[in-house]
Amino acid sequence: MNVDRRLFPMLFVIAVLLPAVVGLAFDWPIWVWIPLAVGLVVGLLVFRQIQQRRSQEELRRRTVEPAFQPRVEVPVSRTSLPVVPLASAKPDYEFQFACTMNWRPVEGHAGAEQGDPRALVAEHLVGRAAAAVGQESPADLALAHHRLAMTLGRAEVERSGRYLVWADDVSLVVPEADAARLRKLADLRKQEELWEHERGFERSVRAYLGEDVLKDTGSAVVWWLAKHTEQVSETAGLITTLARLSAAANHTEVDPLFGPPALPAPHPVAQHNGNGSSPGDIHHYLPEFEESKAWFGRQLHDLLLSHEEPERAKRVEDSYNPDCQESLFDDPENPDQR
DSSP: OOOOTTHHHHHHHHHHHHHHHHHHHTTOOHHHHHHHHHHHHHHHHHHHHHHHHHHHHHHHHHHHGGGGSOOOOOOOEEEEEEEEEEEOSSTTOEEEEEEEEEEEEOTTOOOOOOSOHHHHHHHHHHHHHHHHHTTOOGGGHHHHHHHHHHHHHSOEEOTTSSEEEEEEEEEEEOOHHHHHHHHHHHHHHHHHHHHHHHHHHHHHHHHHIIIIITSSHHHHHHHHHHHOTTOHHHHHHTHHHHHHHHHHHTTOOOOTTTSOOOOOOOOOOOOOOSSSOOTTSGGGGSOOOOGGGHHHHHHHHHHHHHTTOHHHHHHHHHHHOTTOOSOTTSOTTOGGGO
């Protein structure tokens, strides 16, 4: 049996004093009773050490043995949950949710079983799923699916406290018609974003050209020279063109200093003189009549006749035969022609 902690100091004192008292009473030599006292003290210490070791082993057995007691395996029930629509973060778009429900009774629960446990489990899982995907966009379906599977994979006690519930084989999809609409909306957003960038770039170019490059003729010339530093002479020939561009961009007239040279005055319109001939007729530009040029007049006369211009042919004949004398204009093979 264990030695009481309060008894051990008393036994220690007795083990030391008893040999001394007996030795002195019977007049023992000192070398007899002192070793006897030491032996009693050592024996007492060894006995106490043995008792402490036994006490620790007993305590260890009492602590460890319950952990190795076999546990009773609680059966797990499983069943499929049909497809349930769940609202998403985007109005009028829903998720289609399905899973395999798992549940088992909570250990130590003393409540009587009430109703169908599948209804309690389904209510619990659908509520958790609705709360999980209610803030998810249907466009982020893959991410929402992973988050929902992780959430429902954690076992939780349903509201009655009788069952521990979790789910696996979680399915979360978007109806194909809604998925097609979402893809089309995404494409339109991308196109709109690209168009906005293109419009912004166009406005930037227009502002640069209108407010900087084509602000005036000098700015336009300097801009052109900056891009064609080796074409000084060619740039000088483009000053008029650049001046016109600058004037058109600013809705102003071209500066006369850079404008094109003045066009020559138009020729006056010839007026008929009333004698049947026009001053602008071709015979005014023909050489004056000479005998040596009579053959030229005949050739021109015949050419005009071949093009059905008898009046002009007559005026040519009058120019080269003013006295209406017989000349080369008479056709010797057809004397009655005249």
